[in-house]
Amino acid sequence: MSIATAFEIMLAAVLLGLGIWTIVVRETFSATVGFVAYGLLVALIWVRLDAADVALTEAAIGGGLSGVLLLGAAARLRDAEPMAEAAPGKLLRATAAALSVLTTATLAGTVLLLPDPAPSLAPASVANAWATGLSNPVTNVLMAFRAMDTMLEKVVLVLAIVGVWSLAPDSAWGGRPGPRHRADPYGVLAFLARLLSPVGIVVGIYVFWTGANHPGGAFQGGAILASMWLLATMAGLADAPPVSSRPLRLILVAGSGLFLIVGLAGLLFGAAFLSYAPALAKPLILGIEVAMVLTIATTLGLLLSGAPERSAEPWAP
Amino acid sequence: MPAPATLLATTADGHLLVLSIVVPVAGVLLSFVLSERYVRQIALAVMPVGAAIAMAILLALPRGDGFIVYLLGAWSPPLGVALRADGLSAVMLAATAIIICAVGVYAAADSPPAAGSRRVPFAFWVLLMAIWAALNTIFVGGDLFTLYVALELLTFAAVPLVSLEGRADTLRAALRYLLFALVGSVFYLMGTALLYGLYGTLDILLLSHRVSAEPGVLIAAALMTSGLLAKTALFPLHLWLPPAHAGAPAAASAILSGLVVKGSFFILLRLWFDVLLALPGFAAAQILATLGAGAIVVGSIVALRQDRLKLLVAYSTLAQIGYLFLLFPLALDGQGRLDTGPALAGGLIQAISHATAKAAMFMAVGSIYAGLGHDRITGIGGTARALPLSVMTFALAGFALMGLQPGGASLAKELLLLETARTGQWWWAGALQFGGMFTAAYVLLVLVHALSPPDQPVALAARPRRGSDLAALALALCSLLLGLLPWQPYLPIPYALESKLFGVESLVKSLITVLGGTALAILLSPWPHPLVGTMAWKDLARVLGPFRRAGLGLGGLVERGDRVLRQWPVAGICMLAVTVLLAASMFGAD
């Protein structure tokens, strides 16, 4: 057994340990902490699987932003903790455990018995990379070969926002989401926010920009930008905009809207819906991605902030 | 066997498929930006355009050998993603367009839907267009992962509709719906991953030529099927449906019950009749139909015991979903493989017929609720006189649903009965007949109560809205006339069948359904009969007494069982058990 394999086995074991902790631990807050640690470790696995783009996404969204979301909810629901009376009985839990183990075993067997050599679209995606002029194959799949999925997924983000906002009390409709954070302007959080935000923004933009040819891209960059915005609002340096704001709404649909417009241009003047003329492919894709990174950062930030709760009036101390 | 080249290139009229998705998506984005003031106008402008596109596809399909194909970005599968429409897609697109338009007119005439709230109309119209976009993508999507994204789009659009009114019970129903649907999606995604690992493509057409009955495929099929069953709310995975569909506003319930559950059902048809044709389908088909028969019995009996109209209609959806799954064993050919024949056509017509009728029913019940200020079944006496249009809508939709001529359900039933005879599976003929009788039972129950004289004069809480009521009535009429439409260019229907729709034989069949339904209603419904005071009734009651006590006892048991199955851990275990059962049955047959 090579050192690399030993490392991988250890990584998998620790990951599973964290997963079990997350499921069985009594306190919800501890489970959330366990999940955040799990999310960061999963990113390492993705690196070992040679999927750096996914590793960045998992670290930023799966571990980071989901973690913040869950921790925030756990903190708010802490008073509601004693709810154990509804726990299913022993028999039900045993049945659930047995069936879950059976599923795991079947799935493991199926994965191990997959055919060799494995079918792959890697050669095809490399062979067709000329059409976009971008050398990151994952970006090519997302933006060209399977652009439809990416476009529809942007619409999913818009719907998630509509869904979260629709939960506002009628009195707060059009107002600002989430509670207003009041942090000590000279405290540690504000200091950290002032220090980290500029760095984070630069890193976010870099991760996005490099995505054309190297691992990275709109999702990953957007997630980093969103977390910087979050830090700033938590430190009280910025406030969430009111959801009725027209510019805000424009930003939220910029990614999917531009994608749709470019797609329709392809339908009218080019080869097909969502096709790019080879000469224009790179600037068009980068243009869509610029809009997308803005949209993603804003959407993720607003999803973390929750439903509108306050009036649109700016907060005055 | 390679895929035919004609299906791997864009055909004439292919752009129509793109437009069917893009137009509602554009509506969503535009109304999101232009905000509350214009959202209704945008939706009302999108509707005729979307309907025209659906009709254009319907007309274009027979011109193009029954297929329309569009390669997105001009990339051909497996690397790219294709959109494909066949006869099934075309009729579903058209039916969806009609229902969305009817519900749109109903909701638009109902202005303001919730006085004082700008939030509710904004969310409703945006989500309505999103549901349209998601469904159209499901109907024409040619790639299993694109279908996954569309399925999620559908869930994200449907869940907030449930909790529009913001009451605690609707929020709980929405959360339950969301979580269970998400688990269903994950199951579907797991199967997708395995199929990609096996064949290196997710294109439906390419897969259909590559799939063979290997163990990995059987596992993938079981996982994807049970995931989709959870999203379709087939018994016993129905825990989320009754509270979600009964708690939403009427127009939203009409969409949720009529259309949204048909999305995952349609993917199930795509999966079994396009991707997995090579699988030994016999045992799996029997399991699906058995669950369907269970849904008919449990859904109908519990529906007959509800004291609120909306819950009755929601439980009726549960039963009707079960009815759809009877098509699976009837579509088997001589070798025990699924075949695209009259059974599939019957199932799809039944789905459309239920979609139109159920949407009309929910809208009628919504009007009754708005008019009376409540929807207790024992308190709707005199409604037929006070709200004649709504009661008539409910009646017509109910007649269509129970299989009276010339409704779509009666054509569907004829087709399915034809196949029970061909395949020699007489036991499913019993389930089909009972399904119709049960439907008749709860429809008649409501009508008898609505037609009975009121205890005190009916005081309307709100004036009936003519526009809304006419939209609902039109949809009910649609459902009742579905049997007369020319389906042959789109669905495999034997030509001899349509002439049999009228005549003495069919009259007798209708009569049997109605009489059986009356008997079931008397035996299983706990509500005092409105004619209870009359002498003749007292004599009848004396004779029927013991039978009815037995029936009510049985009903109570079924209701208690339903309550157990709707507990979260039980439903979760059921989902895993269904997966295991499906996989095991296919391994056994292999």
Added chain:
Amino acid sequence: MGTVTVFGLCAAAVVGLGLYGVIANPQPLRKIIAFNLLGSGVFLLFGVIGRRGAVAGIGSDPVPQALVITGVVVAFSATALAIALLLRLFDTAGPATLDSDAPTRPRPDRFGG
């Protein structure tokens, strides 16, 4: 035993864990966390399958990677929507589980007057 085997088994195990958690944990927030675990297991499954499809020059098939990136964003949106629903439910009704819906019982039978 290579990377694919180790992480393939790991992915299957995470799926099982997530399934058990979704079914057996009574609190809604714990179900949401378990759903995330379950999703992560399925994404790892895609990752393993992508890794098996590695060719010279590319360490992993880019198509499954792209599918996972799309899937992660959808799962995050779902988590956000679920938590927003849960918090709103908490504000409206106080601590509650998903199973505490009070089904409407039929009133006593009065057949035959």
